[in-house]
Amino acid sequence: MDEAFEIEAQALAQVLDELDYFQVLKIGQNASPPEIKSAYYRASRAYHPDRFSTLPAGELKDNIGRIYKRINEAYVCLRDDTKRTKYLADVLGPERQKKLRFVEASEQELKKEKEQEVGATPQGRKFYMAGLADMAAQRFAAAERNFKMALTYEPNNPNFKAKRDEAGKLIKNDMSIR
């Protein structure tokens, strides 16, 4: 193995925990999916542990292993549009240092999120859906009534509240004639 690579690998291992996934793969934050893939292949070519299987066990081998696991972790996150969007927001935000490693919401959290979106009670969901239909048909007053009804079943649903306010605003701006 050449010395330059060894120095590079050891240096990278040192700073690994301070890099975001874009830096790990050495790509820009707006890289396209093909760019992400080719960066991943390039990184694999350099750091895949198979290339170092004859290397004796030790710090260098461990570090290469650690780097490559991070490369895989970066690729898994960035190749998925949804995860990538969330990750980018995370690392651009104020808590960057804490969010360098993407943590997916657990299944329960995702379920909760989805429930909050469409409602956790059958009646709440029913009125909320009716409200959305009214919004789409531009019947804003009816929509507001439905969202208010939905809120009687789930008074703390932030999504319901937001929609009620939105409908309320639209009513004020409604200048159509009948």
Added chain:
Amino acid sequence: MAEPDDIAIGIDLGTSYSCVSIIENGQTTVIPNEWGERTHASVVSFLEDGTVLVGNSAKRNIITNADNTVYSAKRLIGRFYFSDEVKKAQAVMPYKIIEGENNSVRIQIRDNVYSLPEISALVLKEMKSIVENYLGHEVKKAVVTVPAYFNDNQRQATKDAGRIAGLDVLRILNEPTAGALAYGFGKDITQKIAVYDLGGGTFDISILEIGKDVFEVLSTAGDTYLGGDDFDDRIMTWLAEGFLKQNGIDLRLNKYCLQMLKEASERAKIDVGRDGSAKIRVEGICQDPSGKVMDLNATLTEAEFNRMVMDLVQRTFKVCDEALQSAKMTTQDLDAVILVGGPTRLPIIRTSVKHYFGKDVMAGIDPDEVVAMGAAIQANSLQDAKSNHYLLDVTPLTLRVGTVGGYTDKIIDKNTPIPIERSKSYTTNRDGQEKVKIRVYQGESSKAAECEMLGEFEFSGFRIGYRGEVRIEVTFEIDTNGIVNVTAADVETGQKTSCTIRLSSGLTEDMIKVAKEKNARATLARGEAAA
């Protein structure tokens, strides 16, 4: 080129047949045994004189020395005694399957008890000795293949088998990946391919993207309960029911008749695939109550055979749907389809695959040898620092941790590239708690009971404090073999413990050591050429 000492062999350790290959003068070569046979029945027969017969000549002993001849051990490796597969095997296998410590499976031959890795190790010993005979010197290193859909327990047990056989197992390689490697290696192609791998006991499908020097597995899916054996079973049921109707005798009630029936069924399957129909004749299969010896005669047409197995073939395509969906692809995105495994020679498979994928299957690939060849290529390149292709493989199953109430929490998704790690923080549940226990599972259900338990991991030695005060960071790692390792650390003190997840029913280091000595002492009998 590797030094002779460093030569590493590729072994396809199959449910029904095994095959061994090496790279010789830059060529991938399948090594035949002294009878010129290139594939070897994965059958181990313990002879009266204490020697062990492995391979095609051992296969004949399934009938003549049924109690002492073990076949299809791969169906049982890495499984719990209480699993359905073990119960099913007990009903049909003539050899004795017994319960060992901690829900493990053992096989009793005369007065000896063997673990499954010990049985597989004898097959591996035979493969090793075939190469040693051929090369004239010892070999110590190997890549051994497993079905892509094998879980951690099954991978661990296979690795143990290699160690017991005195081999340094460089890699546990997925069979379809090996197939793709043998197909694409050195060809300089850029393609998206599907590898349809129907073996004796398992079915795998992998979707890969092949670049100049890279083999990236995009997704894999499988069914470890579906293989060529199940096709034989259908013929067997048909034959047995026909015989029952005609003569009022159920051949399945006697394990010896059952073996003859099984052998006839396998032959009929091969004949019907090759010739379009099969004449089945077994002389003296049983005696009627008056002692008269009876023969079994039947003719199986291709149409009839196809009807019998259609649902099995359809089941493979459900699995293909799943793999394509995970890879976010349709059949139209694929450039080629490769068939791997003996049963894929059947016309019903070939036409159905062609119909499903909408393209011809690749010709010129030997479905019996391609996996061993891929393993040899990988074995060689792991020994060669200048090798310039690389495999990017994935974990086939979601890794989970048991939580309260019999549920599990996802840690690492299926189809995630490996090696990979993920850390999670946990805390203690009561004041003064000294130990935490983590149960690790693999599977696609959030309910623990519907997943496969890999093991229980106990961690102690962290700071003792009030409930919820101590933070323990647990790191789950899946290595390049697809094997799971767990480490835990006290976040505050940094104190670490680590352990590879060991199946509670798996072998301990001491057991492996003893088994290794036993394996080294075992003498392989030289059989004769199978007709």
